[in-house]
Amino acid sequence: MNAPIKTRSKARFEGYHAARWAEPVVMEMCCEGRRGAMFPPAGTDVRLPAGAMRKKAPQLPQMTEHDVLRHYLHLSQMTLGMMGVSLFGTCTMKYNPRIGEKVVAGKNLAEVHPLQHPDTLQGIMEIYANFSDILCELSGMDQFVFQAGGGADAAYTHACLTRAYHASRGELEQRDQIITTIQTHPCSPATANTAGFEVITLSLEENGYPSLEQLKSVVGPRTAALMVNNPDDMGIYNPDIKEWVRIVHEAGGLCFYDHANFNGVMTRLRARELGFDACMYMLHKTFGAPKGGGGPAVGAYGCSKELEPFLPSPLVKREGDRFVLDEDRPLSVGKIREFWGNAPQVVKAYAWALAMGAEGLREAADISVLANNYMDKRLGEVKGVTRSNPGIDAWRMEMTRHSLETVTRDTGCTVVDISNRMTDFGIDALWLSHEPWLVAEPFTPEAGELWSKEDIDYWIDVMEHVIHEAYADPDMVKTAPHKGAIHQLKGASLEDPERWATTWRAHRRKNLGV
Amino acid sequence: MTQPHPWMANAVQETKDEMMAALGVSSVEELFHQIPADHLTQRPFDLPRQLASETELSRHLEDLLAKNENAADNLCFLGAGAWPHYVPSICDEIAGRYEWQTSVFGSPTSDHGRNQAWFEFTSQIGALVEMDFVGLPVYSWGCAIGHGVRMAARMTGRSRVLVPAVMDPERLAVLRTYCGPSEMERHLDIVEVAVGADGLIDREDLATKLDDTVAALYFETPSYHGVIESDPAGLCQAARAVGAEAIAGVDPISLGVLEAPGAYGATMAVGPTQPLGVHMNCGGGVGGFIASPDEERYAREYPTLNISIAETIKEGEYGFGLTLFHQSSYGMRDEGKDWTGNSVYLWAVANAAYMAAMGPEGFREIGELILARSHRAASAIDALPGCSVDLERPFFKEFVVRFDRARVADVNAALRAQGIFGGKDISGEPGIDGQAALFCVTEVHTDADIDRLVAALKEAL
Structure with a gap:
């Protein structure tokens, strides 16, 4: 079985070139009088107040339906996404099963209004309830909600619950601090700050995580909550986490587990059994729903019985064999977002979880950790690649952070250059690292359970090839991509107030002078 | 031994063995040794029976969803x-493309097409509202209002926000969340302005409440009750006169007949994106936009990711990259502007196609x-x-x-x-x-x- 794949791998090296359609910006596609959509005549003319009427027609494209379709299909073809190999760490790229797309496109979900009478929403409510049960079984929590429009929004949900919980005990004014770690995703500190808390960020120590002493030095009567992930993006699991939770609880704070890095611990532990009060899963990544380039997403937020009264409304509840939307919840935080969540993504995630079953989830966790360590081992043999926490001799969880510092020092080619050049081989741009970069020239691959060993080998082969190229012909790497949809972007204008333009109007005025 | 799952290439035992051999381990379990024994769960997972075959799964899902009634048959x-x-058919076909459905983050070159589609979303929203700066979309209209008034509070250094007393309770509840409870030192006060029998903001009540402590006047046209504001310019003028931001909430599908906020003096515009080619999806179709003049005062307060057109190294070629990234929560964590993350970017592609077709x-x-x-x-x-x-x-x-x-x-x-x-x-x-x-x-x-x-x-x- 190996030989033909190796042959294919060689062809893969030479074969790729991105589509290059040189599509104009749609705003330029304007031929007076052309139509892409049409409506029946209004019949009667409704008079509007003069001050409310539009005077000048919007400067939009004028194109045929066919031209709109072709334009956007061309743009889709100039999007690499997961069409090649995407080992994009921290995002746990999974197959997005087409069955999910097919089912949610039907009229029984797509053409459903959230304010319909509950009698007409029993199907979707049953799915919400069933899926909440599944996530409760996985996490040990007692209730899940799907209102948050992404993982960060679930972190925000937690910050808001923290407010409501402490307010109900008359302690909110006193408890104004949320503790997190530097390796926790930026959304935890950012949403805690937005919700009005002061943020305390713990730094890493030699074991790869903050020490208990560091935590103890900041926990106290002002502590409202702890918000952390585990393992972190370097693949290090904090073995003290139960003690952390105990210490924060003892001080009166709540503990939130950001399960963005769930893949490696899936079916091995439960957040609630470790003592956490609440946790979050990203349905658009971890549970097989598409990421969509940035949503629609769902941060499924689950919590203990004690916190349930504070969850955003409405809650989908079972009443006998019926399902109801419970809005009468006086302690609730209210609403994080309108309605009750990105229902299509919930259905897709539910479908994914059912298709996997307990045995499939276990297998996925096993494979993702196995594949990551396999990658880690092979990458360790590639010249110029080093890894984070070099002093820690342990198998990593489902991802590892590596560094190209040596390559950059030797050749001048940065990790961004290497990443750009790798896209010439059909490899999706690398995930580097969240800010701040604790590791120089970082990159963070994650194979997950989706990608085959052949894909993983190909990815590593490409990286090795490009690093060799950096030593032999650095210009080739620095000027990459050469086979992309467009050439390298000149970044200088992006941060220049005189030149940046987030709309065509601004571009015309600032850069074209019209 | 169970069959390898159709979604997991490496579930084949031979492949697992090859990788384990490369690592020199005899069991996958060894790789999990970082997790202390007393963290491992002792209770088995009682989940529904695995439905790995698409035919069974499809039947189950369709049977459940058939218990819904829908707005097509009713x-x-x-x-x-x-x-x-x-929703025009092309919007579904375009939004359904696997390439951008599966795209993660990419780079300006590798995901060029998607970035261009994003820029075409912001550009066309900009054309509808007649404003030069538009951020990438946020979760919903209510969230857009929340971020909008928080931007206004930062720009003005003020903490009172005026809203109409008659407002969609759903959106208002979201706005209340974003403004925070009174116990929080940095909360924003929401002040309701009376709405008259004509359904419009009561000018007299507005005059008593609008002063130089107000960060923003937020109004909607059409309003929650559908009423068109007859003199939006007057409202905006009144807000600007006290140094407050005039934030207009507008339904973009009305903007072929109703005046653009930028034309009547609104300093910011927010609104929903679902009307532009996205199905209701039981509420899962919602999204929101934020727009303003392209001035640093505004641009440097956006919490969103923002996409800008830029030149490439090839003469005459353009691409699209993120601008003002550093001020986001990705760049500055808790010191960034509110927060951002995954939002409704795939809907923005459907929105772009919709607006182009229209x-x-x-x-x-x-x-x-x-x-x-x-x-x-x-x-x-x-x-x-x-x-x-x-x-x-x-x-x-x-x-x-x-x-x-x-x-x-x-x-x-x-x-x-x-x-x-x-x-x-x-x-x-x-x-x-x-x-x-x-x-x-x-x-x-x-x-x-x-x-x-x-x-x-x-x-x-």
């Missing part, structure tokens, strides 16, 4: 934050059609005994039906029995005495549909 007159609009004529036509159909429905309902619509109010798409005696719950139950989803029951909400419902009529409702509604209402009353 007539739906519900709006209030999610609206039944027609063009200026499409937006004019659909605006006129919605005006005509909703007015026709309102007039016919007003003519029925036992209910009334204030036809003096200029309105777009949505209007309030007041019932003299009947309870909305009963009326809607009777309508439902005839396959009609009546308007949202707004009895007891601010600005409503007695029984009332908010009806929504759009381009999807034919004259015959309206006749059917009127006949069913007549029978129900």
Whole structure:
């Protein structure tokens, strides 16, 4: 079985070139009088107040339906996404099963209004309830909600619950601090700050995580909550986490587990059994729903019985064999977002979880950790690649952070250059690292359970090839991509107030002078 | 031994063995040794039986969803934050493409097409609202208002926000969350401005509340009740005169007939994106936008990711990259502007295709059609005994039906029995005495549909 794949791998090296359609910006596609959509005549003319009427027609494209379709299909073809190999760490790229797309496109979900009478929403409510049960079984929590429009929004949900919980005990004014770690995703500190808390960020120590002493030095009567992930993006699991939770609880704070890095611990532990009060899963990544380039997403937020009264409304509840939307919840935080969540993504995630079953989830966790360590081992043999926490001799969880510092020092080619050049081989741009970069020239691959060993080998082969190229012909790497949809972007204008333009109007005025 | 799962290439034992051999381990379990033994769960996972075959899974899902009723087989007159609009077929085909559905983050070159589509979303929203700076979309209209007033508070250094006393409770609840409770030192105060019998912001009450402690005046046109503000320029002028931001909430599908916020002096515009080519999806179609002038005062307060056109190293070629990234939560964590993350970017692609297909004529036509159909429905309902619509109010798409005696719950139950989803029951909400419902009529409702509604209402009353 190996030989033909190796042959294919060689062809893969030479074969790729991105589509290059040189599509104009749609705003330029304007031929007076052309139509892409049409409506029946209004019949009667409704008079509007003069001050409310539009005077000048919007400067939009004028194109045929066919031209709109072709334009956007061309743009889709100039999007690499997961069409090649995407080992994009921290995002746990999974197959997005087409069955999910097919089912949610039907009229029984797509053409459903959230304010319909509950009698007409029993199907979707049953799915919400069933899926909440599944996530409760996985996490040990007692209730899940799907209102948050992404993982960060679930972190925000937690910050808001923290407010409501402490307010109900008359302690909110006193408890104004949320503790997190530097390796926790930026959304935890950012949403805690937005919700009005002061943020305390713990730094890493030699074991790869903050020490208990560091935590103890900041926990106290002002502590409202702890918000952390585990393992972190370097693949290090904090073995003290139960003690952390105990210490924060003892001080009166709540503990939130950001399960963005769930893949490696899936079916091995439960957040609630470790003592956490609440946790979050990203349905658009971890549970097989598409990421969509940035949503629609769902941060499924689950919590203990004690916190349930504070969850955003409405809650989908079972009443006998019926399902109801419970809005009468006086302690609730209210609403994080309108309605009750990105229902299509919930259905897709539910479908994914059912298709996997307990045995499939276990297998996925096993494979993702196995594949990551396999990658880690092979990458360790590639010249110029080093890894984070070099002093820690342990198998990593489902991802590892590596560094190209040596390559950059030797050749001048940065990790961004290497990443750009790798896209010439059909490899999706690398995930580097969240800010701040604790590791120089970082990159963070994650194979997950989706990608085959052949894909993983190909990815590593490409990286090795490009690093060799950096030593032999650095210009080739620095000027990459050469086979992309467009050439390298000149970044200088992006941060220049005189030149940046987030709309065509601004571009015309600032850069074209019209 | 179970069969390798169809979604996991490395589930084949031979492959696992190869990788384990490379690592020199005999069992996968060894790789998990970082997790202390007392962290490992002892309770087995009691999950539903695995449905790895698509045929079984499909049947299960379809059977469950068949328990829903939908707005295609029934007539739906519900709006209030999610609206039944027609979604052109090309929008579904375009949004369904696997390439951008599966795209993660990429780079300006590798995901060039998607970045361009994003820029075409912001550019076309900019054309509709006549503003030069538009961020990538946020979760919803309510979230756009929340971020908008927080931007205003940072820009002005003030902490009071004026909103109409009659506002969609759903959106208002989201805004309250974003403003925070009074115990928090940095919370924003929401001050309600009275809404008159004409459905418009009461100018006298506004005058008493608008002063130099106000960060922003937020108003909507059309309003929650569908009422078109007759003098939005006057409202914006009043806000600007005290140094407050004038934030207009607008429905983009109205902007072929209603004036652009940028043209009447709004300093920011926010609104929903679902009307632009996205299905209602049981509320999962919602999204929001934020727009403003392209001035640093505004640009440097955006919490969103922002996409800019830029040159490439090849003469005459353009690409698209993120601008002002560093001020986001990705760049500055808790010191960034609010926060950002995954939002509704795939819907932005559908929105872009929708706006391109519509063009200026499409937006004019659909605006006129919605005006005509909703007015026709309102007039016919007003003519029925036992209910009334204030036809003096200029309105777009949505209007309030007041019932003299009947309870909305009963009326809607009777309508439902005839396959009609009546308007949202707004009895007891601010600005409503007695029984009332908010009806929504759009381009999807034919004259015959309206006749059917009127006949069913007549029978129900």
